[in-house]
Amino acid sequence: MPAVIATEGAWVPEGGLYELVRALKRLAEAGGAELKTGEPVERIEAGRVFAGGSVYEADFVVTDLDAVRLEALLPSGRTSVPKRLTPSGVATYAVMGELLPSGVPNRTVLLPADTEAFFASLESGEEPDQTVVFLNHYGPGEVYPNEKGTLTLQLAVPASGRSYDLADPLVAREMRRVEDALGLPRPLTSYLEDYFVLDPAYFAKWGAQAERCTVGAHPFWQIGPLHCPPYSDRGRPRLWRVGASVHPGGGVPAVLSGAMISTARLLGRLDS
Numbered sequence: 001m002p003a004v005i006a007t008e009g010a011w012v013p014e015g016g017l018y019e020l021v022r023a024l025k026r027l028a029e030a031g032g033a034e035l036k037t038g039e040p041v042e043r044i045e046a047g048r049v050f051a052g053g054s055v056y057e058a059d060f061v062v063t064d065l066d067a068v069r070l071e072a073l074l075p076s077g078r079t080s081v082p083k084r085l086t087p088s089g090v091a092t093y094a095v096m097g098e099l100l101p102s103g104v105p106n107r108t109v110l111l112p113a114d115t116e117a118f119f120a121s122l123e124s125g126e127e128p129d130q131t132v133v134f135l136n137h138y139g140p141g142e143v144y145p146n147e148k149g150t151l152t153l154q155l156a157v158p159a160s161g162r163s164y165d166l167a168d169p170l171v172a173r174e175m176r177r178v179e180d181a182l183g184l185p186r187p188l189t190s191y192l193e194d195y196f197v198l199d200p201a202y203f204a205k206w207g208a209q210a211e212r213c214t215v216g217a218h219p220f221w222q223i224g225p226l227h228c229p230p231y232s233d234r235g236r237p238r239l240w241r242v243g244a245s246v247h248p249g250g251g252v253p254a255v256l257s258g259a260m261i262s263t264a265r266l267l268g269r270l271d272s
């Protein structure tokens, strides 16, 4: 990411990332889709989806649920816990009482001084001494339609399921590293008016398994074109997958391109 940002820059939709969701909604509705929210899917059978007390008949079911969660909704009802986990994060979203000094770039990425120690910590599930830190900040009306400045601070941490706040030693230590790198005259927290923190304890509520938030990391023979799970398989020809669990994986650009590949293959199969 730092290399891409340094050479090509980073692009943000005007209005923020949620504009992408709104644009997809408009596209879907223009294509005749009816969107229903607030109805968690409870079970998926061949050509049938059970959600919110209703049964929906379907020629094909396309799902972007995390692979482990999806398995639990299928007739096999398999529940499993991946042996290896990708890192989780501590993400602070803040409204600013005062803007950062002019000249502080909108986006900053700090890498750990010792990357090998960092990877070893994440691998073993231990908290690293230093981690990867992303800091984004925007003034009022810059990108987002807000009256005040906004700031996000994101740290990669192991998927431990634990809670964090800004006083946590790792977070406080990394904020000092940000302050030094940017030459801030005051502590970062003194610029914030209000904030909330999403941490591994929060992500655990939505993620692949009961205690942790992230999906399992794949062994090398299941990456790239051999990615598991596939977009669709012979055993369940009416079930198609999109989302972070399928190739090429997580992150909004990857999820969108994976959805395009999966959909093109589904449509191609219908044509043939």
Ligand SMILES: Cc1cc2nc3c(=O)[nH]c(=O)nc-3n(C[C@H](O)[C@H](O)[C@H](O)COP(=O)(O)OP(=O)(O)OC[C@H]3O[C@@H](n4cnc5c(N)ncnc54)[C@H](O)[C@@H]3O)c2cc1C
Pocket: 039, 040, 041, 042, 064, 065, 066, 069, 089, 091, 198, 242, 243, 244, 245, 249, 250, 251, 252, 253, 255
């Ligand atoms: C804090 C944070 C910051 C991030 N920042 C970036 C970033 O800057 N750039 C980037 O590219 N990526 C970023 N990501 C990663 C990106 O958000 C994910 O990779 C992407 O959202 C995954 O898309 P998805 O469709 O697979 O899953 P999700 O976006 O998680 O969508 C799955 C949906 O399924 C719903 N769901 C779950 N269970 C059920 C059920 N039983 N029935 C019905 N619906 C259900 C969930 O509520 C959710 O809406 C970030 C992630 C986090 C957590």
